[in-house]
Amino acid sequence: MMQRIWTGAPSLQRRLSLGLAIGVTAMWLAAAVAAGLVIREELDEAYDSALQETAQRLLPLAVLDIVERSAGAGGRRVTPIGEHKEFLTYLVRDSKGRILMQSHDAVPADFPDTPAHGFRTTKTHRIYGEKAVSGTIIMEVAETLEHRREAAIEAAGTLFLPLLGLIPASLFGVWWFVRISIRPIRSLRGAIEARGEGDLSPIAASGLPAEIEPIADAVNRLMERLRRALEAERSFTANSAHELRTPIAAALAHTQRLIAVSKDEAVRERGRHIEAGLTRLSSLSEKLMQLARAEGAGLIAEAEQDLTTVLEHLVEEFRRAEPENARLRLTAAGSLVSHMDADAFAILLRNLIENALKHGDPEGVIEIDVSSDNVVRVVNGGAVVGTDELKRLRGRFERGATRAKGAGLGLAIAQAIAAGSGAELTLSSPATGREDGFEAKLRLPE
C-alpha cells in the first residue's frame, strides 16, 4: 500500500484537530476567566459585607469607649492582644477629622482626609465608614486591597491550575478522536488508490459513515460506467473483426474452390491473383484491427494471470501455420504473472515474433525466452540494425531496409500496446551478448 505524503493540500485531520483544540482551549479559558471574574465579584461582596459587619460591630464599642473616656485628649490605640498582622485597621474620627481612636497598626495616611459614610476605595485600601452619635463620630474600617488581590489570585490559581493538565489532555483527546473518526476516509482512500487501471471491482460501501458513503457509491457508479464503456469498446473491436473476417474468409474459400474446380488454366491463374490479394487484405485488416485494439482501452485485465500459457499457445500456433516456423525456440524458465490483458499480450508478442520471422536471418533460430522476472525477449539473427533505423522502426507504417512483405505496422502496434498497458518495450541491435541480430525485450507491468 503506497502511503502518500500530503504536501500543500490541506489536511482534514490537521484542520479538525487544530480547530477543535483551539476552540476547546478558548472555551476553557473563557470559562475560567468568567469564573474568575464572578469569584472576584463575589469575593468583593463578601469582603465588603465583612467590612461593613466589622464596622457596625465595632462602632458601639468604640463609641462606648470614647464616651467613657469623656473625650480624652488625642486618639488612643487599642492595645493589641499579642502581636499579629491585622488585615483590617480602623480609625475613629469626629466630623472634623480628628482622630479619636485607632487600631494598633492603623496608618492614618491610608485614610482619606475627611471621614465619610459608606464604601470608598483608595489606591491601596477599601474603606467603609459608619456614623454614630448623629454623625459626630465616624468609624472607618480599612482593608488593604493587596489582601483582596491575594485572595483573588489564590482563587484564580485553584481555578486555572487544573487547566494546565486538562487542556493538553483534551487536545490529545480531540486529536485521537478525530483520527479515529477519519479512519473510514483513510480506508476509502486506500480502496480507491488500490483500484488500478484494470481493477474496477466495486468498493465496499457498507459500514462507511453517512457523509462518506455517497462518495463510495459515486465512485462505484463511475467505475461501473467505465467498465461498461471498456466492455463495449472491446466487444466492438471483437465484433468488427468478426464482421470483417467472415466475408474475407468466404471470398477466399470461394476463390480456392474456383481454382480447384476450374479446368481453364487462365481462370486458375486469375483465381490465384485474387487469392493473393485477399490474403494481403486479410492481414492488413487484421493489423488495423490490432492497432485499434492497441490504442483503445482494455489492455489491462481485472485480475493477474500467468501469461506463459498464452505464450506457449501462440508459439504453437506459429509452428502449425508454417513448416518454416519450426525455428521458433521457446524457453520459459520464469513465470509471466501480470495484469496485462491476455489478448493484448498475444497481439504484442505475435507482432514481435512476426517481425523476427520476416526481417531476421531466414535460416536462423528465433529465441523467445522468458527470464524469471516478467521479461520476454524475442531475439533473431541477421544484420545489425543501425540506431537511426531503430528510431524509425518505431514509427507507424515504417519499414526497415527489407524486402520482406508486410504492412509495416507490426512494431508500431507492439509499441502502442506496450505504452497503453504500462509495459516496457526496448528494441536493440545487436542482440545482447551477440555481435549481430536484433532483440525486442518486453518487460511486463506488475
Next chain:
Amino acid sequence: MRVLLVEDDRLLGDAVHEHIADEGHAIDWVEGIADAEAAIHSTPYDLVLLDLMLPDGPGLGLLRRLRSGGDVTPVIILTARDQISDRIAGLNSGADDYLVKPFNLSELSARLAAVSRRYAGNPNPLVTLGDIEFDLAGRCVYRSGRPVEVTAREWALLEGLLQHPGTLLSKTQLEERLYPFGAEVESNTIEVHISRLRKKLGHDRIETVRGMGYRLKR
C-alpha cells in the same frame, strides 16, 4: 466420414460445404445451434465444424453441453475472433482444434484429417496393411509401393474402414459416413464401391460378413 458444419454465413458455408463434399465426405450443414443439436442427436457424426458466433447463441455453449453430456465427437472450432483467450477457452471447453478465419481450404482438410486420426487413436498418418500402404494425410494409397488411383467416395469409404481395422462396419454405417441428409442413395451403392476397391487393393483385403457388414483385414 460424416461431418456436421455449423456456420451461419451463407457464402462461407457454401464454399466449405462444397469443398468437403468434394473430398468424399458426407456433410450436413446447419446455420444455428438449435438445428445443430437436433442433427447431433439424430446422427452419429465423426466430426463437427463449429462456428463460434451464431445467431442463436455462442458456439461454445453448444460445445460445453456436448462435452458435459459425455459426447466425445471431435469438434473443430471456426472463429473469426483474433482473441487468443477465445481460442484457449475453446480448447478448454473440449474443442479438439480450431481454425481462424480466413483459412485455406487445404488447411481445413489437413486439420479435419489430423483430428479424426487422433480421435481414432492413430495419430500416425501412415497405415500399412500387408502390401498396402495408406497415407491418411496425403489421401493416397500405395500397393507394393506403386500409387493406386481411388475416387473421393472410395477414399471416404476406406477411411471409415481404416479407423478401426478388424472391426465390422454395417452397410448402413458406411452409407451414413458417405451420404448426407436428403441424398438419394441407391440400395447397392456401397456394394459397388466395395467391389471396385477390391479390384484395386486385392480381393481378400476387404472381407464381407453376410448380413453384418464389412471389415479390412489386418
